[in-house]
Amino acid sequence: MTEAKQYTCIGCPIGCPLHLEHDGNTIKEVSGYECDRGAKYAHQEFIDPRRSLSTTVAISGAMWPRLPIRTCKPIHKDQVLEAVRKIQALKLQAPVKMGQVLIRDFMGEKGIDVVACRTMKRADESS
């Protein structure tokens, strides 16, 4: 029996309304997208919904007490809260460089790293 699911694409700010038809676990058809990202997103969302995660971690000796970080690839949607708790345990020391890997193979997934989103110099260094 064919069933349908409605999604809103989060691939870009347009937010295409997506319509996915499936029979059990088999995807029959996806429509409503304006670019490939939409089709990909609907497939991904049906099979294994993922979200990219951005948050901050404590850093000492820098201009600000928090350093923005993100996962370099999206993680499982239902693991987001657990992932934030894990990241919160980090305590860093300045300096840190943008793109620096803080945790490798995060949440046991190969190739998913937690990286710094900016360079944070030591507060006593002049900018």
Next chain:
Amino acid sequence: MLGRVEKKYGVVVVGGGPAGLGAALGARDYGEDKVLILDREPEAGGILLQCIHSGFGLHYFKEELTGPEYAQRFIEKVIDHDVDILPASYVSRIAADSDGIKKVRIINEKRGILTVEAQAVVLAMGCRERTRGAVRIPGTRPSGILTAGLAQKFVNLMGYLPGKKIAILGSGDIGLIMARRLSLEGCEVVGVFELMPYSNGLSRNVVQCLNDFNIPLHLSNTVAAIHGRDRVEKITVAPVGKDLKPDLARAWDVPCDTLLISIGLIPENELTQNLGISLDVATGGPRVSSTLETSMPGVFACGNVLHVHDLVDFVTNESLLAGRFAAELSRGVRRPGDNIQLLPGENVRYCVPHTLNPGHKHTVYLRCKAPMKPCKIRVGNLIEKKLRFVFPAEMIMLKLKPDLLDKFHGDSLRIDILPLAKEERND
């Protein structure tokens, strides 16, 4: 007039956010080698530094970046191009000489009051948030009421949580993003209340910031009262009718200790007004020509100080242009003035720039007043373009080709957004 001049520049940019960084680069790329960026914060980057979520740069860099990453890429470029950056500097006044040279008075944390001279000035001060005062919510004045962007600065830069149980008034993107951010940090977000019958933020943010966290979005509802003596204890929420007035008979109370306000942005134009520059009531920013020059020759504007954008990529594109035109002027190139006025017509709230010039390509940014789908956008009788939908929260970008205006002989051009006639719908 503003004291001894310490240094002379070709282009001085006021504001070091994405608009200021873009303008400085634009000026530099066009051959102006004396460019200065002034910023009141301790470092350049602007609000991008606190926007730690991803979604920036899809148009400009063709990849999805977080705010700090987008900012740092530009800051590095600007430094590579030998642009001077003076942070912790507040511009208190700009004045123009009779020969058009601008003097910019700066209050700097370490150096005190100083004045620099510029051939051209680019205004890139960005915008600020509307506060409780702008909508006059009745009730007490306890602590725990703050704008969403301020909460964002507290959480993402300073490491403070604004409260534990949070209600949000307004469904603009900052409010939606803070709903997710605070949920991730362990706060309980009790609901987002939106006056209009539609969300004011991008639909992707409703999906990934509210739906993912089961945060209810109450459309056509507003905060009718705030309660609590020292700290917010609860708010009264009321549905609104077509007249947007709260129906108190159907009001209910929502317990919370914090109310975030995300009800729109206002271009920050105090300096602009002091210069006597003419403003557009619809955008809240200066009126500008096709070269992004304000009514004062040699003063340009770009980014959110000109009109509030929804994507930083568009700010960057606009600012690169503003910088380029500022550099042209500082190097003595003077283009002929514009001779076509753009007029917002049916369902168009505003369009920027305000005037055009035949023989050039133009990018016109506009916003509709009300959602409409499907529809068409019409520029005078020159072109018509079909659109699947228009939405007040989503800026429309219209590219006009150089030869298009050659056929046009009037002095004002009206832009309308109109519903499609029945026979136009089927293709």
